[in-house]
Amino acid sequence: MVSKDDTWERIYRELAKCAYCGFCEYACPTIKYGDFRRQYGPRGRVNAILFAMRQGIITIESIHSIFTCLECGACTLHCPAKIDVAKAVRYFRALLISGRVEIPEKIAKHVPSIKRR
């Protein structure tokens, strides 16, 4: 797994405040779409990132979840703990794209790549 920096600790502490209440889900424009349902909402995204941080496990469903967030921030407005899901998603996407998180090849191929010209 990736070496943990200050940002990692900050994001982890923030996501760990999630009570899984689901108040955020009503505001999320992406939750209705895709094959994995709740994974496409903020609660699912918090869960996917926390699972990766705690267990070091990233699944294909987690990657779909993390890369389909619009980073609109609507969930944060409805969250009692004001968890910034978009910021956590942005951070974890960067880790995945940069290859700083070790994942098996068959999972890694689902991570979108950034091609430089």
Ligand code: SF4
């Ligand atoms: S920031 Fe992502 S998880 Fe939150 S409401 Fe927007 S699309 Fe949904």
Ligand code: SF4
């Ligand atoms: S509203 Fe906040 S605390 Fe509740 S599930 Fe969503 S992110 Fe977690």
